[in-house]
Amino acid sequence: MKKDEMNSFLKKIPRGVIYHKVTDSVRYFLASMLAPLHRKEKVIEFENIFASYCERKYCVAFPFARTAIYFVLKALDLPKGAEVILPPITIKGIVDVVVDLGLTPVYVDLDVETINFRLDQLREKLNPNVKVAIITPLFGLVPDVSAMVALLKANGVFVIEDFSQCLNGRYDNKRVGTFGDVGIYSASSIKTLDTLGGGLAITDDQVVHDRLRNAQAGLMPARRTALIKKAWVNLIRNVATSEPVFSFLTFPVLQLIRQRNPEAALKQTGHRDKGRLATLPLLWFCRYTSVQAQIGIEQIKGVIAQDAARVANVEFLKASCEIDDFPKTTQESRNVYWQLILPVSNALEAQAYFAKRGIDSATSSLELVCALKDYPNRADLQTAQRIYRNGIFIPCFPHLSQSDMRRIVMAVNGYFQERGHAKEG
Template identity: 60%
Template sequence: MKFIFNKIPRGLIYHKVLESVRYLLTSFFMPLDDKSAIEKFEDKFAKYCDHEYCVAFPFARTAIYFTLKNLNLPSGSEVILPPVTIKGIVDVILALDLIPVYVDWDADTLNFQLYELQRKTSSKTKAVIITTLFGLVPDMKELVDFFRSKEIFIIEDFSQCLNGTFDGKRVGTFGDVGIYSCSSIKTLDTLGGGLAITSDTGIYEALRKSQAGLFPAGRKFLIKKAWLNLVRNVATTRLIFSLAVFPLFQIMRKANPESTLKQTGSRNKDRVSKLPKVWFSSYSSLQANIGLAHIDDVSASDQIRIDNANYLKAKCGSDRFPKTAQSSANVYWQLVMLQDPKRAQEVFARHGIDTATTSLELVSALEQYPNKAAMPVAEKFYYNGIFLPCFPGLSKADLERIVNAANELA
């Protein structure tokens, strides 16, 4: 039995276990509505992102909802979306009587194909959500020039790409509004939250008004988030992962080889009939204080992950990974490689390593939703894009093991 106490998990929580314990304990009694802490974090996040303003919402989907709502678009207007994202974003678009239109990926950037964009945009296209997945930065200039030339409102969802840049400019600041989800497992994780950044005073003032209409933050909801954060954190510590979680995954895979493929498990695919109330509760000061305590640590841990990813890419062969653009500075929130996922899990498991595929949804294929469309490139990556562990905390020996396993698969 190799690596009995040293299995490598598929990912990690960007908090120490003791911090997660503290968040859980304080979630029972700390004030949730200290406005000055929330404003301080909003201000800090805006400055951190080289922008004027930030407005905090409980989820990224809520920030997207209000950004689009405040545009007062005619019903039936179209919003360009990536084929892979969270289902909640499609739910808010439909709730506003707008129509999602999916555009397939370019295999080098895992972002929109320019040719497909030209084909899918029309006079009805009023907005786009450019989504920089996995910490990969596409040619932002080319995309933004295209949307600007058609006067399409640009939202950037940079939840997976905080600190990524193109030609020295930060991802999240190219469009009209940038949206960052500080949900569990993100590099700046504040037990959830959706931060909208902009330098447009009109957009900012409208978002502030929307924020003022939210329900008070819910304590029960936060306790649940803090609990999940702690459970995931403990489950991915080396000892617990090696002795309990990894063997459990092996048993689950024996019963059903598909059962552990999704990084954080499968999500509900049903269409929501009404947007849940919890999507409209306020971001809390407890979350803002977590953000304030951690924001200055993100770049240092990013750098370790980027170095790990570059090392793995060089050792496994760069042509096995999306190559993005010349001026892209990727942050590799996840390092994606195309491979048969079940075989990859099996081979990696022999080296004591856990791998997974994305937990996001292939929204372009959702049964109960409109405008379903085939997306050959995105589907290939969605089903066969496995994540090589590259997070901070991996030793040189861990990285060698990952290289050996990846090369056995080649």
């Protein structure tokens, strides 16, 4: 048996990782139970660190990205029915806050090379009633943010960049999250900077900043039980995706789930509720805690090095796989590849093929929000549907070994060869 074959027999490769050491996750779990939650100066310290890290004047911390977006939209005093351009793939919570504020979501289809708004379709949607657009660089891929923002600004549209999946991405050497009026980063579980949740709004606009500060001051105290639950889930995910637990327990369990119901194991962190909310949950309006701020202060120092290792892995994979199907973005994009997305013809079939070779893969857990039945302005958008159903994440996280990488390349090449599809020339 060759070394790589032996490896795949024993060692399995997970679909993703938690960006904390297991020992850190244990510490954070203990802190969630024992440490004070509302040390204001700690939160301010982290806000200042994050603002200067992102090269913006201000940062205001909220419990979730959706909460930050809610208060940015509220600060704009928009007329009822004003249109907000949204990505067709994102978290449902963002549509919930838009609809709750009496605003109308409008969806624009994605470009296959950037997995972001198609510029021609974005232009078609513009009209005087469009007041806001939320540009969302997905999977760490950087689109031509400059052209998008120029088009939107020329039409009087307020621009929010949701860079939750693209911290440290750059377009033409300028940071993603700093092109528009406000940038929002979700520091939720499995992100590259994960503070057990949190929505960090960055801006240079003093008026918006002052309004966000007022909103922050009106939030309710955080609930410790909610923080403990997040710290626990993070710890469990961390242990479950670490060796040897992943190879000997998590992977076999995932295969059992998949054999019983292939759809159940397909999405990265499972399925989420699609139903319409009667009211926004109170939990969305509780404060960001000083425990989370402290985690941010510790973890932010390591993000650049982890990005560099992951980007190097992606470059190796893209150069070694004999296919031309990875999104190409643009010449000026400096992508961070939070996930390496690969469109395939059938995600379930690809997942099964990779699993046979000891590689766990998944599709995004984000929602195809433009297709939600209970929400207004549904749209049938072809590329978004394709990416949502059949865009599969190929493992690329920082601590993959050379032998892991060779196995992934062999599996991807094998999969496409069996389907008679390889790079031309």
